[in-house]
Every structure is written in C-alpha cells, then in structure tokens.
Amino acid sequence: MLENLPVALSSLQTALSLGRAMVDVRDSAKAQDQLIKFNEAIISAQQNLIEAQQEHQKLIDELRRAREECEELRRWDEEREKYVLRGIAQGVFAYIPTAYSGELVNAQKLCTNCFDQYRKSTLQQFRVEKGRQLGLRCPNGCPDLVFYDYEDVK
Template sequence: MANLTLHLDSQANSANLRLATTQGVGMLAELSAALGSLKAMSDIVKGLNASFTEAKLNEVKLDFQRALIEATQALANAQASEAAAAARIRDLEDQIVKLKDWSAEKERYALHDIGRGAFAYVPKLGMENAEPPHWLCVNCFDHGRKSALQNKGNGVGNRTIAERGLDKTFACNHCSASIQVSWNNNPVSDRNAMEKKARAPQGSD
C-alpha cells in the first residue's frame, strides 16, 4: 500500500510539473483536471486501513478506477491540445514564409500595357532572373499567384477570317482570363521593345 501511495504521489508531482510548463488556457485546464484526479487517487489510498470491510474495499477500488480513467483522459486531452497547437503554429509559420516569398517575388514585376487595351505583369528590366520573357495574368497576380498567359492563336468572336488574322489571343490556364493583342506582339517582342526604349536617349521617340 505504501508503494502505491508513493507511486501516485510521484504521478501527481509529474502532472504538476507538466502543468507548470504547458502554455495555453485550454491545456492548463485539462492538465489541472488530470492533477486533481491524481490527487484524488492518492487521497483514496491514504485513507485505506486494515479494518476495511470487503464491501468498502470494493467501493474504494471503484473510486480509484474512476479517478484513474479521468486522469488518463485529461492527460490525453492535454496532449491532443498541445499537438493541435503545435500544428497550428507550424501552419502559421509556413504562411508567413510564403507571404514573405511572394512579397519579394512580386517586387520583380510591374503592370505593363501590352497594347489594344490589354495589360499584363512583366518582369522589370534587370530583374528577369534568367527567365524567358513572359506575361503574367493580372487577375491571378492580384490574388497572389503567378500564371503565365499562353498564346492561343488567332482571336475569336464575331470577326471575319481576315479580321481574326489581325490579332492573337493570350489566355490564362488557371482562371481562363484572356486578352487580345496585335498579331506581331508577344512577350519576346514586347521585352525587346522595353529594352530598346530603356536604351534610347531621354526625350527621343
């Protein structure tokens, strides 16, 4: 009996140490419940004496088992809460990293008029990072993602064949947004025009 008392006291002290080092209101409440149950178990054993009847001993056993179950459940709940909190922290840390990465990445781009009233995000001169010339979808870019516009060929709509030959359609495979540009315009020619304009003396056409 003395060994059982010492074991329960040791469990209570261990639970008390976890309570002191665990953060969060929910986890503290669950560990407090576990500590209370362990102390109750310790008090049950300390109250035992040699004059107990069989019926009384059975009653104490049931109380002991009930307190043990409550303590085990409370500790399990505390561990689950701790694991959930740790997962949430990792998720938030990942989101912060992604936001920082996107913040740096979007600084490489500028909104650019590519003709015919169409706009796209293009890499700023000197910030291409060895990437080939490309146009990014405005809608996707404004929602925090990069999606290159793809050349879909001649324009569509109620135009004649000759009229359709005067423009090309570029579309986003992610959001299906599309733009129409002159038949001879594309990311490569647009980049060349930007570089030529940058090299030209100020004030020249």
C-alpha cells in the same frame, strides 16, 4: 487552450487523496469502495490527459502550418518585387518583369488574376483570326485577353 490539462491534474489530485484515504481504511467493505473510486479517478485522469495531449498535438500542427504559410508569403513577397503591373494594351493589364525595357510583344507577361492569388502564370500569345486581334491565354484557364495591338506599337 489546454483546458483539459487542469482537469487531468485535478483528477490526479482526487486519485491521490483517495489513495491516502485507502491506506487509513481498515474495514474491507470500505476499502473495496475506496478502491473503486480510486480506479475511477485514475481512469478519468488518463482520459483527460489523452485529450490534453490531442489538443497539444493539434496546436503543434496549427503552428507548423502557420509557419509554413508565413514562409510561403515571405517568398512570394520577394518574388512579386520582381514584377510590375502594367497596361500592355488599351484596357489590358499584365505583370511584366520590373527590369524589362524591351518591346511589350517580347516581354514575359503574367496573368493578373493568378498573380493576385500568389501564382505566377505566364500568358501565351495567340492570334485571333477573326478581327485580326491578338490574344493572351493563361494556362490556368483564366479568361483570354484580346486586343488589337500592344501599347508601345506606333
């Protein structure tokens, strides 16, 4: 991943050997030429180090995001254990609390669409005037669930 780091180190190595060569040069024209090469090598090394630092920071950010995502999924796994998918009416499904044992009409019902996207959205019941049906509405705009009665009503 940090492919710029070896390049930067190589540039520094070049600068170092140019610096050593400059010490040995007595001719001023040659010394000037060596100095220019030396400066170019230093500038190149600096650029490569900056790029390596940016890559390093990018990796740190990616790691932080991945850790946060893992933590979020771990919390969600704990939360989803508290709910079970259940048919609440003919062909109508919702998540209800696993421990719930009362009538379905009174149970907290969560939207399956939202639940499958790691969100808990409590469905709100309403009455459909035409056809005397019941409906459940998700606050996130998922399609309404419309049915005649709950599964446990005799």
